[in-house]
Amino acid sequence: MSIKRKTSGQPRVAILDILRGVSILLMVVYHFAIDLYYVGRLSADLMFHPVVNFLQVFFACLFILISGIACRFSRHNAKRGLLLFAAGLVVTLVTYLFDRNNPVLFGILHFLGVSALLFAALRPLIDRLIPLAIQPVLYLAGAVFTWGIPYRFYNVSYLWPLGFRPWGFGSADYFPLLPYFFVYLFGTWLGVFVAGGKMPGWFYRIRCPFLEKVGRNTLWIYALHQPILMGLVLALDRWILA
DSSP states (O other), X not given: OOOOOOOSOOOOOHHHHHHHXXXXXXXXXXXXXXXHHHTTSSXXXXXXXXXXXXXXXXXXXXXXXXHHXXXXXXXXHHHHHHHHHHHHHHHHHHHHHHOTTSOOSBOHXXXXXXXXXXXXXXXXXXXXXXXTTTHHHHHXXXXXXXXXXXXXXXXXXXXXXXXXXXXXXXXXXXXXXXXXXXXXXXXXXXXXXXXXXXXXXXXXXXXXHHHHHHHTTHHHHHHHHHHHHHHHHHHHHHHXXX
């Protein structure tokens, strides 16, 4: 079964912006907690509690899923991928200047950029060769089987964008292609139904202006939130010690 491409210029689906906005706001809260932990104002037991770890992964996957869905609304994914990856490189440079021991080497922007580029290249093959009914099974299986790549592979150098981390590798924000690209691809499968108007009516009627606006500006929020948070945390830390 082939998939007909939707033309660009489709109206935005508000619930996607809402969910994206929720995800980015929770990411800001999570990074605020990390900053508090690094200055000794939050305990390790709380910071690395299993519930916190689960929520961090869940909302990160939700954000990636929505990004995959959004690809079905655009015919310019390669251009968008280059923009996101370039923004990721700027984040790498800034974080390297701030902390050379733990810069962001392959964070969410790098991941989303590469994923959009890969999908732009693979989209014709996926739509033509892989039946729509089989795609979710393949993507979910791929995510499950590549989640937590065995440690014996971790000494392979320069393959950390794929998930093969060498010993001593560190990245302040890390979203490798394995397993997360499969989550992204699952989103592109869902996007066929969302962009095609196949979801229930309520899906297209939900509105929340504030979260929609946040969801439409996630790139700026991601780029600016960490310097602001770190400045706030350092100011609070000095105020507490005063």
